[in-house]
Amino acid sequence: MNATENVVILQEFEGTNVVSQFKRYFSLSILLLVIILASTGLLSIMVSALTGVCLLLLTGNLDLTTVYKKVNWQIFFLLAGMIPLGLAMNNTGTDMWISEQLLGFLSGRPNWVVTGTLFLVTMLMSGVVSNNATAIIMTPIAISVAQGLELDFKPFILGVMFAANFSFFTPVGYQTNTLIYGIGNYKFKHFLLIGGFLSLLLWVVATFLLTEML
Structure with a gap:
């Protein structure tokens, strides 16, 4: 497909990965935790976000390789x-x-x-x-x-x-x-x-x- 003439690939299709319900709810809980820490003033927005990212990385809910690919x-x-x-x-x-x-x-x-x-x-x-x-x-x-x-x-x-x-x-x-x-x-x-x-x-x-x- 990449070698086909008169065809321009704007974005490749990526298959969806099957994620367990536990990881979904855990990631949502981390997001809510970050919002609560930042909104209550316990931590700054940057520190709260970094804390959430670290928790996701340590628990295997976030992969750095995937993150690097998604960054523009x-x-x-x-x-x-x-x-x-x-x-x-x-x-x-x-x-x-x-x-x-x-x-x-x-x-x-x-x-x-x-x-x-x-x-x-x-x-x-x-x-x-x-x-x-x-x-x-x-x-x-x-x-x-x-x-x-x-x-x-x-x-x-x-x-x-x-x-x-x-x-x-x-x-x-x-x-x-x-x-x-x-x-x-x-x-x-x-x-x-x-x-x-x-x-x-x-x-x-x-x-x-x-x-x-x-």
Whole structure:
């Protein structure tokens, strides 16, 4: 089949393995345990997840070879490649330039314009740079803008925090978007249309709420 012309194999069929009822319920119990440990604050999310993985490995419910085959390594390299982009913007002074441009544009503007513009700039940047890098870059800019306009900086920090995670309009704006884009039958336009509408709605609501805090 692999040598057949005019045929492209997108994904090979894998037969289902017969799993005992005990392993199924045990795996489900581990999942619930991880959720309980993380939600109650007994352990952090990362430690809880690692604890669950270790229990599954020790009991033979999880095989590392299978895990390695299921991982889409292209996604990891894509996300790792976006981190240096954020560092480059910081090292070259691009973040300070953005801060100066925002201060010049927002001086004398109404509060809703100030919060909405900062939120929009952060959300657009997060569409091409990772959310963590965007937050690192935009947080000092938000504080600088707030101090320059003599406003409370807390709503600005909250705006950066939310806007950096509201970039649903590109498949690389957030890790979850990229994972879905990698394993699903989605195109860039799907994120632009559906995610763009959702991001626009969240932008309007967040601008209103953040302005009320000033």
